[in-house]
Amino acid sequence: MGDDKTYTGGCFCGEVQFEVSGHPAAMGYCHCESCRHWSAGPVNAFTLWKPEALKVTRGAASIGTYNKTPISYRKWCKHCGGHLFTDHPTMGLVDVYAAVIPQLAFEPGVHVNYQETVLHIHDGKAKMKDMPKDMGGSGVTLPD
Numbered sequence: 001m002g003d004d005k006t007y008t009g010g011c012f013c014g015e016v017q018f019e020v021s022g023h024p025a026a027m028g029y030c031h032c033e034s035c036r037h038w039s040a041g042p043v044n045a046f047t048l049w050k051p052e053a054l055k056v057t058r059g060a061a062s063i064g065t066y067n068k069t070p071i072s073y074r075k076w077c078k079h080c081g082g083h084l085f086t087d088h089p090t091m092g093l094v095d096v097y098a099a100v101i102p103q104l105a106f107e108p109g110v111h112v113n114y115q116e117t118v119l120h121i122h123d124g125k126a127k128m129k130d131m132p133k134d135m136g137g138s139g140v141t142l143p144d
């Protein structure tokens with residue numbers, strides 16, 4: 001079992017329950033137009049995990065999926081519409097929205113897709129123009 005922590009999360013109504021174990025590969029904020037449009041919020045607070053770290057423990061049949069692009073398969077609860085996570089198969093990671101795993105201490109390390117921002121956050125963290133190089137982006141940073 002090791003000393004990996006397990007965090008429980010769920011959708012807005014509670015129909016879908018899941019847990020993630022271990023440590024996220026990265027945490028931060030995404031400012032892209034797709035995240036904003038889908039979430040109806042100004043930024044998306046993400047935590048990225050290896051897919052095997054995530055286990056749906058209840059309500060798997062109630063999870064809806066939509067992929068506008070092959071990069072992001074966005075998932076929500078079909079009962080309440082609450083957002084859950086986004087599969088990023090090309091990155092080999094899943095974004096479990098920070099807001100649905102409140103027990104996890106959210107420690108954002110980076111802002112991504114900052115060229116698309118509508119909400120400037122002057123927190124001294126790196127502002128990637130698009131994505132880091134090791135995630136297929138330019139690796140270019142913008143001023144805080």
Ligand SMILES: [Zn+2]
Pocket residue numbers: 011012013014015016077078079080081082
């Ligand atoms: Zn729900």
Ligand SMILES: [Zn+2]
Pocket residue numbers: 030031032033034035036044113
């Ligand atoms: Zn995004």
